Amino acid sequence: MVVGAGNVPRMTPRGAAVGTVEEKHVSRGAGDGARRVDLDAIRIGTEGWRVSLRDADRSNPFGLLGFVAEVDGRFRVCALGSPGAEIERETLDEAIDALRPSPEEAELMLHGGWS
Numbered sequence: 001m002v003v004g005a006g007n008v009p010r011m012t013p014r015g016a017a018v019g020t021v022e023e024k025h026v027s028r029g030a031g032d033g034a035r036r037v038d039l040d041a042i043r044i045g046t047e048g049w050r051v052s053l054r055d056a057d058r059s060n061p062f063g064l065l066g067f068v069a070e071v072d073g074r075f076r077v078c079a080l081g082s083p084g085a086e087i088e089r090e091t092l093d094e095a096i097d098a099l100r101p102s103p104e105e106a107e108l109m110l111h112g113g114w115s
Contacts, residue, residue: 037100039053039054041096047070049069049095050064051064051096052065053101053110055110056110065081075088079098
């Protein structure tokens with residue numbers, strides 16, 4: 001699901017929204033029966049996304065998980081917790097999911113217990 005701020009975003013064939021002030025791609029942790037963490041992906045620039053924990057305050061640096069960039073029709077992931085790791089996925093949702101922590105890890109990140 002893509003949500004725009006103030007107007008309805010247009011969709012490109014790859015599923016990325018364009019044309020809104022702040023575009024958000026909400027990746028919900030549902031579907032497979034397991035507990036999963038909800039994430040937000042905020043568009044930055046024309047081909048990138050900032051991925052964070054949905055429940056995290058933007059001032060909490062531990063809530064920021066990484067970045068996703070569309071390059072040559074694929075999605076490259078820069079995971080802040082794994083510098084130098086080369087992660088590439090076919091779709092935006094798969095790239096965002098590559099950054100998804102476990103519920104236990106997310107709880108630690110949200111409450112400052114991450115080390």
